Amino acid sequence: MSSIISSLSDLVQSVFEVIWSFITTAGHLVQRTLGFGLHICEVAVNVVIEFFKGLVDLAGGIVEFVVGNLLILGVLAAAFVGFLQYQKKQGNTVKIGDKKLN
Numbered sequence: 001m002s003s004i005i006s007s008l009s010d011l012v013q014s015v016f017e018v019i020w021s022f023i024t025t026a027g028h029l030v031q032r033t034l035g036f037g038l039h040i041c042e043v044a045v046n047v048v049i050e051f052f053k054g055l056v057d058l059a060g061g062i063v064e065f066v067v068g069n070l071l072i073l074g075v076l077a078a079a080f081v082g083f084l085q086y087q088k089k090q091g092n093t094v095k096i097g098d099k100k101l102n
Contacts, residue, residue: 087094094100
């Protein structure tokens with residue numbers, strides 16, 4: 001008789017363990033699914049942030065390039081005007097093609 005009671009007790013304990021296993025598995029599944037959803041949101045926000053950082057870096061690079069080229073062109077223009085003034089003071093004329101520049 002005690003073996004029947006022991007067997008029934010083991011059977012009931014096994015059933016509860018199976019039910020508890022299903023509950024914990026469902027809990028882990030919900031937890032992992034929510035974690036995955038939060039990770040996807042985090043990645044999406046990081047993609048947007050990195051995109052705008054890239055745009056700012058690109059705009060800064062373009063501005064730096066344009067300003068650098070303007071400075072170089074300004075220096076060349078100033079040197080050319082200085083050369084024309086020097087030639088004018090010397091009494092020489094500077095011609096390019098059929099045009100006199102001074």
